[in-house]
Amino acid sequence: MSVTAPQPESQSTSDLPEVNNGPEANSGPEVNKGNIEEIRPIPRITIQAFCENETVRQTLELSAGDRRMARAHVAVQMGGIPGAVEYYGAAPTPNLIIVESSLKGESLISELGRLASVCDGDTKVIVIGHLNDILMYRELIGHGVSEYLVSPVSMADIMTAISSIFSESENGVLGRMIAFMGAKGGCGSSTICHNVAWAISSTFQNEVVLADLDLPFGTANINLDQDPTLGIADAVFSPDRVDDILLDRLLAKCAEHLSLLAAPSSLERTYDFDANAFTQVLEAAQRGAPCVIVDVPHQWNAWTRQVLAAADDIVITAMPELANLRNAKNLIDTIGDIRPNDSKPKLIMNQVGMPKRPEIGVNEFASALEVEPLAVIPFEPALFGTAANNGQMISEADATAPVSDQIISIAQSLTGRAEPKVEKKSALDFLRKLKRKKSDKSG
Ligand SMILES: Nc1ncnc2c1ncn2[C@@H]1O[C@H](COP(=O)(O)OP(=O)(O)O)[C@@H](O)[C@H]1O
Numbered sequence: 001m002s003v004t005a006p007q008p009e010s011q012s013t014s015d016l017p018e019v020n021n022g023p024e025a026n027s028g029p030e031v032n033k034g035n036i037e038e039i040r041p042i043p044r045i046t047i048q049a050f051c052e053n054e055t056v057r058q059t060l061e062l063s064a065g066d067r068r069m070a071r072a073h074v075a076v077q078m079g080g081i082p083g084a085v086e087y088y089g090a091a092p093t094p095n096l097i098i099v100e101s102s103l104k105g106e107s108l109i110s111e112l113g114r115l116a117s118v119c120d121g122d123t124k125v126i127v128i129g130h131l132n133d134i135l136m137y138r139e140l141i142g143h144g145v146s147e148y149l150v151s152p153v154s155m156a157d158i159m160t161a162i163s164s165i166f167s168e169s170e171n172g173v174l175g176r177m178i179a180f181m182g183a184k185g186g187c188g189s190s191t192i193c194h195n196v197a198w199a200i201s202s203t204f205q206n207e208v209v210l211a212d213l214d215l216p217f218g219t220a221n222i223n224l225d226q227d228p229t230l231g232i233a234d235a236v237f238s239p240d241r242v243d244d245i246l247l248d249r250l251l252a253k254c255a256e257h258l259s260l261l262a263a264p265s266s267l268e269r270t271y272d273f274d275a276n277a278f279t280q281v282l283e284a285a286q287r288g289a290p291c292v293i294v295d296v297p298h299q300w301n302a303w304t305r306q307v308l309a310a311a312d313d314i315v316i317t318a319m320p321e322l323a324n325l326r327n328a329k330n331l332i333d334t335i336g337d338i339r340p341n342d343s344k345p346k347l348i349m350n351q352v353g354m355p356k357r358p359e360i361g362v363n364e365f366a367s368a369l370e371v372e373p374l375a376v377i378p379f380e381p382a383l384f385g386t387a388a389n390n391g392q393m394i395s396e397a398d399a400t401a402p403v404s405d406q407i408i409s410i411a412q413s414l415t416g417r418a419e420p421k422v423e424k425k426s427a428l429d430f431l432r433k434l435k436r437k438k439s440d441k442s443g
């Protein structure tokens with residue numbers, strides 16, 4: 001911190017903040033999340049906070065537990081600026097110190113000067129104050145404080161302030177990661193995942209990395225007609241750090257804006273991984289591309305759970321039958337527990353309207369899960385079968401097929417380009433028409 005030291009000034013103890021452990025602390029103050037959804041993950045930095053009020057402490061604690069701050073190392077304690085000054089008299093300072101203070105004007109500047117005298121030069125400081133005063137804000141920024149937030153602060157206020165200070169750092173901004181998982185094997189999660197990755201890269205000309213995490217049986221290589229010698233296994237089995245140079249060698253270029261981290265799709269080895277086996281390679285991919293699409297196999301273990309926990313968005317694909325409904329419900333509930341500050345996973349209903357199969361109605365299925373499906377994709381064996389056997393995307397097999405438009409709508413919606421075109425009502429109309437066509441043919 002390079003706060004310019006203020007003129008020495010006698011500090012009367014009456015100016016010192018009082019630590020508030022009053023009734024508020026026991027009654028459990030309401031922590032405001034704020035608009036947290038758009039905030040990018042905070043890089044790997046160390047943060048120490050010294051609060052005065054219980055609400056601010058809890059807001060910081062909850063922020064520290066959020067997935068966006070999972071990379072950062074955060075410690076929160078009470079004590080305000082005096083606590084920080086005492087602590088850093090004997091300890092090295094972290095990348096970022098957050099201090100709460102109810103002081104104002106010269107008293108605050110003077111206290112911050114004491115903090116500056118025990119801070120390393122490159123440590124940043126965020127002050128959470130209680131006075132909404134633009135002059136004071138300017139003065140503090142002029143003295144080298146990185147950000148002055150006015151209490152009450154939300155989790156989003158804190159994370160936005162942190163990411164605005166550190167996103168330009170060498171750690172860089174991470175791209176969005178969208179994870180796809182099926183509610184049951186064979187429901188079409190991988191097919192939709194690959195097609196959506198393709199749509200994002202081709203329709204929006206956005207750089208996309210598709211990572212196939214189904215190491216023994218992955219089909220991204222077949223669907224995208226690739227046969228690379230290197231792929232994701234070379235990263236997860238490599239004992240060295242996955243850097244950008246290694247990542248570049250592992251990526252197979254499928255189209256102008258689409259690169260694949262292919263699965264080996266072989267049974268020469270077995271694939272038992274630790275929880276964080278994919279963390280490095282996925283982060284390297286996120287550093288290199290604004291959009292990383294991950295095909296997560298239908299498995300529940302430490303690493304699939306970890307990948308879902310780290311994703312920005314999760315898409316669950318399900319077929320309209322009972323085991324899918326049960327599994328989708330369990331996934332949505334458990335993911336909700338792991339990611340309490342995120343919106344629910346998105347739901348795609350697939351293979352809807354399979355002849356002769358008794359199905360649970362889409363409305364019934366979705367309302368049991370309390371989610372609006374992002375898309376309802378019909379059972380189209382000729383179209384999907386042709387694409388799969390020819391190593392093509394759906395839009396390559398038939399660009400005029402309504403499913404091709406649905407895939408683009410999903411891509412749009414997931415990248416925030418637009419609301420999904422396929423609303424529940426129109427999707428059902430579409431299905432009704434489809435059924436009518438089928439019964440016309442059979443009748
Ligand atoms: N809407 C659909 N209609 C017909 N067949 C489909 C549809 N969606 C996927 N399929 C087919 O279902 C099979 C399983 O798909 P896949 O994507 O491998 O499922 P998962 O990854 O969920 O196990 C593939 O043969 C695929 O072509």
Ligand SMILES: [Mg+2]
Nearest residue numbers: 189190214297
């Ligand atoms: Mg699959």
